[in-house]
Amino acid sequence: MSLDLAGAATLEIGRLTQPVLTEYELGRLLFDLYDKKQVEGLKIGRLKKSVPDIGDFGSLLRTLLSRGILRKRRDFRGSVYNILGKTQFTPEDILCSVDPFAYLSHLSAMAYHGLTNRILTTIFYSTPQQTKWSSFAVLRMRSDLGEHLQAYRDGSLPRLTRIRFARIDKKPVHKYASAHTGAFKIGKERVLRVSTIGRTFLDMVRAAHLCGGINHVIEVYEAHARQYEALIVEEIDRHGTLIDKARAGYVLDERCGITGNATIEKWATTVQRGGSRKLDPLSEYSSRYSARWCLSLNHS
Numbered sequence: 001m002s003l004d005l006a007g008a009a010t011l012e013i014g015r016l017t018q019p020v021l022t023e024y025e026l027g028r029l030l031f032d033l034y035d036k037k038q039v040e041g042l043k044i045g046r047l048k049k050s051v052p053d054i055g056d057f058g059s060l061l062r063t064l065l066s067r068g069i070l071r072k073r074r075d076f077r078g079s080v081y082n083i084l085g086k087t088q089f090t091p092e093d094i095l096c097s098v099d100p101f102a103y104l105s106h107l108s109a110m111a112y113h114g115l116t117n118r119i120l121t122t123i124f125y126s127t128p129q130q131t132k133w134s135s136f137a138v139l140r141m142r143s144d145l146g147e148h149l150q151a152y153r154d155g156s157l158p159r160l161t162r163i164r165f166a167r168i169d170k171k172p173v174h175k176y177a178s179a180h181t182g183a184f185k186i187g188k189e190r191v192l193r194v195s196t197i198g199r200t201f202l203d204m205v206r207a208a209h210l211c212g213g214i215n216h217v218i219e220v221y222e223a224h225a226r227q228y229e230a231l232i233v234e235e236i237d238r239h240g241t242l243i244d245k246a247r248a249g250y251v252l253d254e255r256c257g258i259t260g261n262a263t264i265e266k267w268a269t270t271v272q273r274g275g276s277r278k279l280d281p282l283s284e285y286s287s288r289y290s291a292r293w294c295l296s297l298n299h300s
Contacts, residue, residue, distance in 0.1 A: 002045035005030075006063040011039050013069060018097040018191045019089035021070060023079045023158035027057055028144055031152055051148075053155035075170075078163035089191075091168040092123055096193050098163050101136050102127040103184035103193035105176060106210035109200040115220050118212055123173045126195070126203075132179065133162055176210060183235065197228050198235025205236075205247040214280040214299045218255055225256045233263050246271045247279055250293040268292060 003011075012029055013021065034052050037044050049056075064070045070081035080098055096102055103109075105126040110116040128136060137160040145152050153159075167173060183199040186192065195203065204221070208214040225232060229252075236248050245267040252258045253268075271294045276285055278296045286298035 002043040003039060004046065005033065005044055005060055006067065006069075008033050008039040008042075008044045009060060009064060010067070010069050013064075013083055014085070016083065016086075019083060019086040019094050020073065020097050021081045021083055022098060022163065023057075023061075024160045026061065026064075026070075026081075027152070027157040030057055030060055031145070031148065031155075031157065035148065051151050051155055052157065054157060056155075057157055075168055076163050076165045078161070080163060091171045093191050094168050095123060095125055095165075095173065097191050098165070099125075099127055100140065100160070101133060103195055105195045105200070106174075106203050106207060107212055109195040109203070110211060110220065112194045113197055113200060115200070115224055116212060116216070118216070121172070123168065123171055124176065124210055125173060126176045126178050129177045129179050130162070137161065174210065176207065183239070196231070196235070198231040199239075201225070201228065201232040202236050202240055202244060202248070205244055205251065208280050209282050214283065218251055218299065221251045222256055225252055225258065229258060229261070233261060237263050237267075242270055242272060243277065246277065246293050246295055250279060250290050250295050250297075253292070254290060 009026075009029060012033065030052050033039070033044060034047060034050065034056075037047055061070070065072070065081075069084050071084075073080045073082055076098065092104055092108070096104075102125050104112060104124065106124040107116065107118060107120060107122075108124040111118065111120055127133065141152075141160050142149055165173065183196045184193045185196055201221070204211045204217040208217045211217050211220075232248070232252070236244055240248065249264050249267040249271075252261075252264055258264065271292075273294055276296065277294055278285060278298050279290075280298050283298045286296050288297040289295070290297055
């Protein structure tokens with residue numbers, strides 16, 4: 001007994017844990033089927049070539065679409081396909097499936113970690129800036145295809161490229177393109193990726209406007225910083241800039257009353273005097289001032 005190529009692909013697609021499929025992932029799956037020439041002990045019939053090309057890819061895609069295994073989504077500028085039967089996923093899961101280097105951040109991460117009671121109407125996520133994203137894509141293809149990478153390219157099969165989108169299932173998204181690699185965790189039994197607790201608190205002082213505003217950030221710090229003190233301090237000490245440390249130091253010290261922490265005390269010795277340094281970088285300068293942290297306290 002043997003399978004046709006589309007039947008074999010259907011079995012492989014059914015084993016995926018993600019809700020959608022990109023053309024690169026389908027191309028890689030097709031290449032792997034040609035390489036193995038069998039699925040679950042069943043031979044794949046009518047494979048007359050050692051490796052597929054873009055013509056074989058197009059033929060497989062059309063068959064999977066006609067059989068209803070895949071269905072093209074309309075909310076992405078690139079080609080992204082729903083997988084038959086994968087209905088238990090959220091827009092956030094779909095986002096992390098389409099962009100392999102993205103993760104939920106800012107207010108979305110705060111909601112995931114139970115740090116905010118705000119009702120989210122927008123998905124906030126972080127992803128590398130384009131140059132770094134492209135470099136990561138090259139490395140990912142090299143890792144995925146190994147010694148077969150050149151053969152894959154020679155067949156003009158779909159490459160891993162960034163797919164543009166402004167909303168998912170009618171839910172708007174906000175992209176934060178960072179020059180720095182984020183710290184994230186993978187959600188239990190999901191494809192979801194989300195910034196760690198420590199990185200989420202660091203992001204709050206870096207971009208308060210993406211975290212509900214500076215007043216909400218202070219509220220969240222006051223409510224939860226003592227519980228997560230070690231994680232917050234370690235992350236900011238390792239990855240925060242001097243101004244990040246000054247802002248977080250002020251909130252932890254003067255608003256949360258966390259004293260006696262040697263690392264926070266060290267931050268206080270590195271603050272830069274002078275200039276128009278502000279707690280909230282996007283709000284106007286205020287005459288209220290923290291002498292210890294050299295910050296304009298421009299919050300209500």
